[in-house]
Amino acid sequence: MIRLTLKRGREASVARRHPWLFSGAVASAEGDGSDGHAEVVGADGRPLARGAYSPDSQILARLWTFDGRVPDGALLRERFAAARKLRLECLPPETTGYRAVNSEGDLCPGVLLDVYGETAVLELLTRGTEVWRPEIEAAVREVFAPSRLIVRETGSARDSGKSEIRNPKSELPLAPFLENGLHFLADVSGGQKTGFFLDQRDNRARLRALARGKTVLNLFSYSGAFSVAALAGGASRCVDVDSSSGALELAREHRRANGFSTEDPDFVQADVFDDVRGRAAAGERWDIVVCDPPAFAKKKADVDRAARGYKDVNRVAMALVAPAGWLLTCSCSGLVDADLFQKIVFSASVDARAAFVLVARQGAGPDHPVSLDCPEGEYLKGLWLRRA
Numbered sequence: 001m002i003r004l005t006l007k008r009g010r011e012a013s014v015a016r017r018h019p020w021l022f023s024g025a026v027a028s029a030e031g032d033g034s035d036g037h038a039e040v041v042g043a044d045g046r047p048l049a050r051g052a053y054s055p056d057s058q059i060l061a062r063l064w065t066f067d068g069r070v071p072d073g074a075l076l077r078e079r080f081a082a083a084r085k086l087r088l089e090c091l092p093p094e095t096t097g098y099r100a101v102n103s104e105g106d107l108c109p110g111v112l113l114d115v116y117g118e119t120a121v122l123e124l125l126t127r128g129t130e131v132w133r134p135e136i137e138a139a140v141r142e143v144f145a146p147s148r149l150i151v152r153e154t155g156s157a158r159d160s161g162k163s164e165i166r167n168p169k170s171e172l173p174l175a176p177f178l179e180n181g182l183h184f185l186a187d188v189s190g191g192q193k194t195g196f197f198l199d200q201r202d203n204r205a206r207l208r209a210l211a212r213g214k215t216v217l218n219l220f221s222y223s224g225a226f227s228v229a230a231l232a233g234g235a236s237r238c239v240d241v242d243s244s245s246g247a248l249e250l251a252r253e254h255r256r257a258n259g260f261s262t263e264d265p266d267f268v269q270a271d272v273f274d275d276v277r278g279r280a281a282a283g284e285r286w287d288i289v290v291c292d293p294p295a296f297a298k299k300k301a302d303v304d305r306a307a308r309g310y311k312d313v314n315r316v317a318m319a320l321v322a323p324a325g326w327l328l329t330c331s332c333s334g335l336v337d338a339d340l341f342q343k344i345v346f347s348a349s350v351d352a353r354a355a356f357v358l359v360a361r362q363g364a365g366p367d368h369p370v371s372l373d374c375p376e377g378e379y380l381k382g383l384w385l386r387r388a
């Protein structure tokens, strides 16, 4: 265990139970943190918190307890059981794919667990939780009892500043699961995130509810889950656009698995920025456009460039929306907050000379809770806009 003594006057954040301890707040360290355990004490030596130690990260420790309790197997089991209970209370029926543990949002900083039917994917996001892996894995098995558990350690790679974290290349079978009664497959070895974008469940449900008879253009489609939801809601046609051939292959599988046809022109492998320009030039109009790009801003220095990217793609996407049609536009960059995102979208609509009204805001579902102590955990913004 390592004891981290705070600089004088730097206790406020820990006193407010914020789970991130930045290295700049620490005056001195004592002991060996090789077991991943850190104790945080004030400048006067008073114990304040305990957590997982990541020596190479700017966030030197992620704090798990503020009452002197040591984060051990019993605490992990308690936290995971509480997380499980929340899901049982909130998830819709016929849904076996969900985020079971959401890091800070479930008071388990550095731990993500996504469940896809019988398969669970555990992601250890920090060096400290990587060191705690045996205890975390055991607690996951005990509380969630998955038939198959896949563990991904991404903490050390993050700490060493690798911006692109690739999933380990292994040939695991796809993990089947249900979402609101629809059949999906998570690509747990080669896919994005842990294999599926569970965070968009509520937006997919909303799309399904208003898709009857409508045409849908699904930009940055990944495995086409929005289109499957729209087709289930009676959409007349859905087109998926993504740069990844593997994602589009899975999108076809998803349509087949739900009994929908797979016509070649409905799967377009292209750069969305080019694709939408071509469509706008050709005068295309769609009843519903979904625009859900990857995070354009991964660090603070990216925010300006990201803002330009969001504005650019939204401006062209808006031109493609038919009168009285819809645009669902999303941003999953935590660094672009809700306020800034709405301003960017507004300025895109001015440039597009297209008036929209904001009908609803919809972020991630209840299986992605955000701790009030750590508002940084909120990242997904979805704006439902209707063309005036």
Ligand code: SAH
Binding pocket: 192, 196, 197, 200, 219, 220, 221, 222, 223, 224, 225, 226, 241, 242, 243, 244, 247, 270, 271, 272, 273, 292, 293, 294
């Ligand atoms: N909407 C999806 C998730 C999107 S993830 C869902 O709900 O499942 C972002 C996707 O954008 C990835 O599949 C990635 O391959 C794709 N992508 C990233 N940049 C792109 C670009 N410039 N043009 C087309 N696709 C892009």
